[in-house]
Each structure stands twice: as structure tokens, then as C-alpha cells.
Amino acid sequence: MATFRTIPAAKHIALVAHDNRKDELLEWAIANKGALTMHRLYATGTTGKILEAHLGQPIQKLLSGPLGGDQQLGAMIAERKIDVMIFFWDPLSAQPHDPDIKALLRLCVVWNIPLACDSATADFLFTSPLMSGEYASRQTDFTEYLSRKI
Numbered sequence: 001m002a003t004f005r006t007i008p009a010a011k012h013i014a015l016v017a018h019d020n021r022k023d024e025l026l027e028w029a030i031a032n033k034g035a036l037t038m039h040r041l042y043a044t045g046t047t048g049k050i051l052e053a054h055l056g057q058p059i060q061k062l063l064s065g066p067l068g069g070d071q072q073l074g075a076m077i078a079e080r081k082i083d084v085m086i087f088f089w090d091p092l093s094a095q096p097h098d099p100d101i102k103a104l105l106r107l108c109v110v111w112n113i114p115l116a117c118d119s120a121t122a123d124f125l126f127t128s129p130l131m132s133g134e135y136a137s138r139q140t141d142f143t144e145y146l147s148r149k150i
């Protein structure tokens with residue numbers, strides 16, 4: 001049975017991009033600069049530095065992805081500290097920290113976090129009326145799962 005978690009209008013948004021897609025994320029973020037100012041932003045190290053310089057909005061920067069930034073974001077998702085994930089991962093190049101990337105994407109699904117991996121999906125997310133208002137997110141309830149384990 002699902003439970004619901006009310007996510008307030010100002011959301012905690014994580015922004016991450018691999019090197020080959022940083023320009024794409026930057027372009028998207030600049031186009032959505034006004035909307036982003038309504039939210040609290042988090043990012044992996046290098047992505048955060050680039051975005052902060054162009055958006056003029058404070059961004060809480062975690063470690064760089066290959067040094068543990070993806071895992072830090074994964075932990076924040078599990079602690080219900082991230083509401084939305086914008087992750088422009090690179091589908092055409094191998095990454096040294098591939099297990100961390102998979103783990104982060106997996107946790108987004110486990111915790112039912114809206115996840116945009118391209119600008120088209122990010123546009124849909126940001127033009128959704130749910131984005132600018134209160135949103136009752138269906139939250140995964142692990143009670144039954146845990147009771148089956150013991």
C-alpha cells in the first residue's frame with residue numbers, strides 16, 4: 001500500500017550532468033533560470049560550480065561525481081531530502097564511476113523521485129502544474145517488503 005508525502009511548492013532539486021552534457025544542462029538551466037530561483041538547488045561538484053557561475057543563485061555543491069557526489073545524492077534521496085532529480089547522464093561514453101551512477105538512478109526509482117535525463121523531460125517536469133504547487137507524492141512503503149524479509 002502506498003503512502004503519500006506532501007512536497008511543498010519550493011522543492012529541493014538536484015542538478016547533475018556528465019561532461020559531454022554540461023552545456024546542454026547549462027542551456028536548459030539558463031532558459032529556466034526564473035523558475036529555478038523558486039527552489040533550493042543541489043549539484044555534484046563541477047556541475048554545481050558551472051551552474052552557480054551562470055545562474056547567480058547559490059547551489060549546495062556536493063563532491064564531484066567520480067569522487068562520491070552521486071553517492072551523496074543517493075543518500076539524500078534515501079533520507080527524503082531531494083524532491084526532483086535532473087540528471088543529464090552521458091549515454092555514449094563509459095564513466096569510471098558507473099556503479100555510482102546506476103545506484104543513483106536506481107534510488108530515484110525506488111523512492112519515486114521525478115527524474116529527467118534530457119531537456120525534453122525536464123521541460124515537461126517544469127511546465128507541470130504539480131511543480132509550482134503542493135504535490136502529494138505517492139511514496140513507496142517498504143513495511144510489507146520488510147515484513148516478508150523476517
Ligand SMILES: O=C(CO)COP(=O)(O)O
Binds near residue numbers: 065101
Ligand atoms: O559525474 C557526475 C555524475 O555522475 C557529475 O560530476 P561533476 O558534476 O563533478 O562533473
